[in-house]
Amino acid sequence: MHELSLVHALFDQADRAVLPHGPERVRRVEVAIGALAGVEVDLFRTAFEIARVERGYRSAELTIERVPAEHACSVCGARPLAGAPLACPCGGRVALTRGGDLILKRIELEVPDV
Numbered sequence: 782m783h784e785l786s787l788v789h790a791l792f793d794q795a796d797r798a799v800l801p802h803g804p805e806r807v808r809r810v811e812v813a814i815g816a817l818a819g820v821e822v823d824l825f826r827t828a829f830e831i832a833r834v835e836r837g838y839r840s841a842e843l844t845i846e847r848v849p850a851e852h853a854c855s856v857c858g859a860r861p862l863a864g865a866p867l868a869c870p871c872g873g874r875v876a877l878t879r880g881g882d883l884i885l886k887r888i889e890l891e892v893p894d895v
Contacts, residue, residue, distance in 0.1 A: 784820060784828040785832065788828040788831075789836070791812065791885055792836045794885050802892055807838050807890055808842065809843075809844060810829075810843055810885070810887075811845075811888075812844070812846070813883070813884040814846070814847060815849075815850065815879070816850040817877060817881045820883055825845070829843045830843075848882075849879070850879065851878050851880055853878045854871060854873040854874070855873050861875055
């Protein structure tokens with residue numbers, strides 16, 4: 782299950798971001814997962830639940846935004862309809878423009894008032 786290694790990489794990023802406060806202060810982790818990112822969302826959730834305890838993020842909840850795949854022509858910018866061939870009538874190459882990534886969007890912390 783490569784989702785577990787993705788979650789550990791996510792927590793590696795979070796560790797650097799929350800260094801002054803520590804992982805025990807993290808309340809929510811928000812990620813965006815593209816439809817063509819190669820990530821099984823249910824397995825990712827399960828891996829998060831397993832890894833959050835061993836990595837010290839016991840109170841952290843996971844929020845996932847699913848991002849649909851979008852394509853566009855590199856020449857004219859036309860966007861093919863879903864299910865259409867990935868070739869443009871203008872002769873340009875159609876490429877993925879959205880929905881191929883796993884992105885750490887936000888980390889919410891609970892910190893004491895200063």
